[in-house]
Amino acid sequence: MNLEEAMEILDVVQGEDKAKIRKKYRSLMRRYHPDALGSDRPEQIRRVQQMNEAYHLLMKQEVPILRSARKRRKWEWTGTVNADAFCERNVYLHYSMEVGGEPLHYQAARGKYLWDPEEEEFSLFLTSLRHAAKELLEQVERRQGTFREEDVRQSDHRFQVQAKLFHLLTRQFIDPLAALRKAAKPKMIDSEGRAVYQFRAWVGAEGSGEAFRATGELKKGAPIYPKAFQGHRILVKNREEKVLGHLSFDEDYLYFCLIPLLKQKCAKVRMYVRDVKENRRGWPHKAKVDVDFYFRLEQEPPKDRPGDLNEEIRELLLAYETELMQR
Incomplete structure (x- = not known):
């Protein structure tokens, strides 16, 4: 770890003395220590290890902090806001460093910001929504005095409620069309001025059942067709109406941009087989x-009516709180 990285981790700026560094370090430890979070997940432990290393490195320096250290950039998050969203969320960015081959992230902002593909990595955006859903549940648990009860925090029902909250929040913090236009470029504009995009996708099957046989019979260039939506997935079929399986995209954000637009009947799709690969060595046999x-x-x-989504979230949280009260 170098001096610039240590300053970035502890949010230290050029010219600050050791007393200020110590104050910032202690504040961050109170906020992010696994004991304070009630969790000992590996990424939280790594974050604390990084803060400890940064603190010890900075405390060894002459004060004020050496002039050779890069002065912290001052900026504000300027993303689009959904003022009607039910709650705020954190915006996370990666540090310019890795630990054990894995990148670390920090909170860059907090607010009712829509996901911006040009500024925020999608995996960190999903982490942000998982944390927002978790915060909403913890508010309920604190009111009911069950926040520290391990059987509540680890229950299957809690995970189900958190998953439902997560999907409702994706609808509040993703504008599918705006995100798609920023994240991808059209392959062409047709004669009527409509944007046509091309994406890589795939369907997998294994075993020896009908889906495996149907995928193995497909030829390059053959069309396949949507059969039904199942959550954020598309079930597809061949020309003979045989189910092939769920369509998967190479980029995760596409599930949250394309599927909502298709469900709203704002787009049309065509799908063609690019290639078929089979592996019959070992069991189960696999086809892609x-x-x-x-x-x-x-x-x-x-546009989604914000009142409807907010009411769904309120009802979900109320049902969860009622269940805790009846324990």
Whole structure:
């Protein structure tokens, strides 16, 4: 770890003395120590280890902090806000360093910010929403005095409620069309001015059942068709109406951009087989169909009514609180 990285981790700026460094270190430890968070997940332990290393490195320096250290950039998060969102969320960014081959992240902002593909990595955005859902549940648990009860925090029902909250929050913090336009470039604009996108996708099957046989019979260039939506997934079929399985995308953000637009009937798709690969060595046998997924925007989507989503979230939290009261 070098001096610049240590300053970034502890949010230290050029010219601060050891008393200020110590104060910031203690504040961060109170906030992020596993004991304070009630969790000992590996990423939290690594974060604390990094803060300890940064603190010891900075305390060895002459004070004020050496002039050779890079002065911290001053900036504010300027993302688009959904003022009607039910709650705020953290915005996370990666440090310019890794520990054990894994990147660390820090909180850059907090607010009702929509996901911006140009500024925020999608995996960190999902982490942000998981934390927001967790915060909402913890508020309920604190009111009911069950926050420290391990059987409550580890219950299957709690995980189910948190998953439902997570998916409701994705609808509040992702504008599917705006995000798609920033994250991907159209392959072409057709004669009527409609944007056509091309994405890589695939379908997998294993075993010896009908889906495995149907995927193995597909030929390069053959069309496949959507059969049904199942959550954020598309179940696909061949020309003979045989189910092939769920379509998977190479990029995770596409599930949250394309599927909502398709459900709202704002786009049309065409899918063609790019390649078929089978592996019959060992068991179960496996087949993978690479797919060219063409997505054409037809119209602007209607906006979710914020009151409806907020009411769903309130009802979910109320039901969870009622269940805790009846324990």
